[in-house]
Amino acid sequence: MHSTRIFGREAAGTQPALAYAPYASTVRRAPHTAPIEMVPTLTETTRPQLPEIGPGVYDLTRQSSALPQGERIVVSGQVRDEEGQPVVGALLELWQANAAGRYRHPRDTHDAPLDPHFTGAGRVVTDATGTYRFITIKPGAYPWRNHRNAWRPAHLHFSVIGDCLLSRLVTQMYFPGDPLLPNDPIFMSVPAAAARERLVANFDWSLTVPETALGYRFDLVLGGRRGTPADPHA
Amino acid sequence: MRRYPTAAQTVGPFFALGFDWLTTSPSILKAPLIRGVLYDGEGLPVADAVLEIWAPEAGGKVSFQRVATDEQGVFGWSLRVAEGGLNTPVHCAVLLFMRGLLKPLLTRVYVVAGQHDPDPLQGDPVWSAVPPARRQTLVAAPVAGLAQHYGWNLYLQDTPQGGQETVFFTCASAST
Numbered sequence: 001m002h003s004t005r006i007f008g009r010e011a012a013g014t015q016p017a018l019a020y021a022p023y024a025s026t027v028r029r030a031p032h033t034a035p036i037e038m039v040p041t042l043t044e045t046t047r048p049q050l051p052e053i054g055p056g057v058y059d060l061t062r063q064s065s066a067l068p069q070g071e072r073i074v075v076s077g078q079v080r081d082e083e084g085q086p087v088v089g090a091l092l093e094l095w096q097a098n099a100a101g102r103y104r105h106p107r108d109t110h111d112a113p114l115d116p117h118f119t120g121a122g123r124v125v126t127d128a129t130g131t132y133r134f135i136t137i138k139p140g141a142y143p144w145r146n147h148r149n150a151w152r153p154a155h156l157h158f159s160v161i162g163d164c165l166l167s168r169l170v171t172q173m174y175f176p177g178d179p180l181l182p183n184d185p186i187f188m189s190v191p192a193a194a195a196r197e198r199l200v201a202n203f204d205w206s207l208t209v210p211e212t213a214l215g216y217r218f219d220l221v222l223g224g225r226r227g228t229p230a231d232p233h234a
Numbered sequence: 235m236r237r238y239p240t241a242a243q244t245v246g247p248f249f250a251l252g253f254d255w256l257t258t259s260p261s262i263l264k265a266p267l268i269r270g271v272l273y274d275g276e277g278l279p280v281a282d283a284v285l286e287i288w289a290p291e292a293g294g295k296v297s298f299q300r301v302a303t304d305e306q307g308v309f310g311w312s313l314r315v316a317e318g319g320l321n322t323p324v325h326c327a328v329l330l331f332m333r334g335l336l337k338p339l340l341t342r343v344y345v346v347a348g349q350h351d352p353d354p355l356q357g358d359p360v361w362s363a364v365p366p367a368r369r370q371t372l373v374a375a376p377v378a379g380l381a382q383h384y385g386w387n388l389y390l391q392d393t394p395q396g397g398q399e400t401v402f403f404t405c406a407s408a409s410t
Contacts, residue, residue, distance in 0.1 A: 006407045014238045016336035023244075025334030028275040029390050035340070035404040038360045043290045043327045044340075044405055048298035051256070082237050095252030105248040107282070121251040157245070159252060161298075165288045165327055166405055168338065172243040189336050190241040199241055223239040227407070 005045055006227040007166045008082075013192030022185035024146050044165045050091055056124040060094075060136040068118035070099025070137035074207045075173070077219040079130045079160060086130025087167075087222055093159040094122045094134055101140030101154075110142050135213060141180055153180035153187065160220055167222035174200045175216070242337035247282050249331065250302065257284070257300045260310055266320045266382035268343060268374045269310035272303050272330075275391035279307020283332035287311050290325070309388075313345065320382065322347040323354050330388070340403045343386050345374050364401050371400045 018030035061067055075094075079087040097103045097120060100112035104120055118137065126132050139154050155172040162168070174181060181187050181200070190196045198221075207215025250257070263269075272280040280303055287299040291314060303309045313320060323346045330339040342360060355361040361369065374384035389397040 007405055009404075009406045011238050015241055016243070018336060018339075020336060023334070023336065026336065027334075028278075029280070029332065029334035030336075031339065031399055031402055032275075032391050033399055033402075035402045036363055038363050038403045038405055040405045040407060041360065042294065043288055043296060043325070046290075046294065046296040048288060048296045049291075050298055080237065082239065084235055084237060093252040093256075095248065103248040103251060105251055107247055119251070121254075123252070123255070157243075157249070157252060159245075159249075164296075165329065165340075167239075168286075168329060169240055170242060170245050170331055170338065171240055186243055186336070189243075195238065195241045198238075199243070221237045221240045225236075 005163065005224045007040060007224050014195040016189035020189045023189055040166060047163050048161065050161065053123060053125060057122040058124045058134050060120065060122045060134065063119050064117035066117045068098065068115050068137050072135065072213040073138050074133065074135055074209060074213045074215040075156065075201065075218055076131065076133040076207050077217050079126050079132065079162065079220045079222060081222055082225040087162045088126060088128055088130055090126045090160055090162040092124050092126065092132050095157045096120045096136065097139040097142055099137050099140050101142030112142065146185060151180050153178040153184050160222060162222045163224060167224045169220065169222055172199065173218045176200055176203055244333060244336050245284065245331040247333045249284055253284060253300060257302055258311060260304065263310050263312050266313045266315060267310055268313065268384045268386050269308065270386040270388060271307045272309060272388045273307065273390065273393055273397055275393065277393035277395040277397060280332060281305050281307055283330060285309050286329040288327040289314065292316055320347060340405065341400055342372055343374050344372055345384050368401050371398055
């Protein structure tokens with residue numbers, strides 16, 4: 001019910017600024033003028049028409065004739081709104097580097113090997129409890145040219161399309177205990193430490209699969225909450 | 235318990251891996267359509283961006299299209315029309331994602347066919363929130379010689395060549 005969704009302003013420190021000089025690519029791409037505040041219209045608050053994907057592509061280790069190289073992991077979590085209500089039927093898209101830190105993409109020129117048995121792409125829809133689950137392999141860290149000896153910490157890219165444009169989320173999931181995190185300008189672009197920590201998955205025994213895979217929990221919160229419905233008796 | 239939305243992170247340069255299955259190929263575009271070039275602050279075309287087009291349709295629905303810029307920074311999408319052709323003014327909300335953007339940019343494009351007096355957008359609350367001197371950054375203009383082709387360039391910043399930074403928006407419900 002789009003008409004009762006409320007979208008607040010960003011809480012201080014919980015989202016990155018657009019202009020963040022330590023991430024060099026922002027310098028010529030972040031607008032200089034502050035955005036104009038607008039009141040949402042139906043265009044921004046209505047659930048979009050998306051194709052049905054059925055069971056989707058949830059197991060990235062079974063997309064080929066053989067298993068990919070690397071440490072197999074389960075990544076699962078719940079997608080909720082700001083009130084904690086599950087977001088049912090949200091579309092999650094996942095993409096990532098392989099175990100050696102190489103993407104199957106023509107612009108990735110890092111000289112780590114490609115894995116013929118790993119595409120690094122999946123997609124699922126959240127179930128009736130807002131829960132999703134992927135099986136994949138732990139990606140490798142990789143170098144980039146942002147600054148001297150720059151390395152991206154291991155991460156999974158997540159895209160979520162939930163109830164409407166205003167709850168759209170594209171983010172990255174990191175792994176606990178990664179020593180590269182404090183030196184990564186993309187991770188560090190989020191000002192509040194608590195908000196950064198929410199981008200780090202939690203190791204979770206309950207998600208492990210014996211003899212098969214370790215488990216990580218990564219919950220996501222989309223913007224928006226229910227408004228106060230109009231009193232029908234007023 | 236109130237929770238904070240998960241922090242955004244950049245889509246990075248390799249989003250095609252995850253996005254391609256739902257990305258419209260430019261080769262299937264047909265009129266009426268919007269086409270343009272995305273420029274960075276140096277006036278260089280941005281070849282690694284993705285745009286999501288959220289457009290209101292008949293019956294209170296919202297359509298979703300995803301298009302990527304090509305090597306020349308060119309993007310484009312077809313406008314959906316009801317029987318009887320394009321009934322303007324129409325708008326599309328556009329979300330921009332790319333390497334170098336730590337969170338998406340929200341903008342809008344309006345198509346207004348023909349000459350109108352008074353301004354058919356004067357009652358539009360989003361249009362009205364934009365200072366008049368910046369409004370033309372939100373208008374897709376008819377392309378001379380190409381029926382039902384509308385041109386709309388996007389500028390992330392003012393450029394040395396004279397490009398004017400596009401208007402971007404942030405959204406908040408009035409009651410918060």
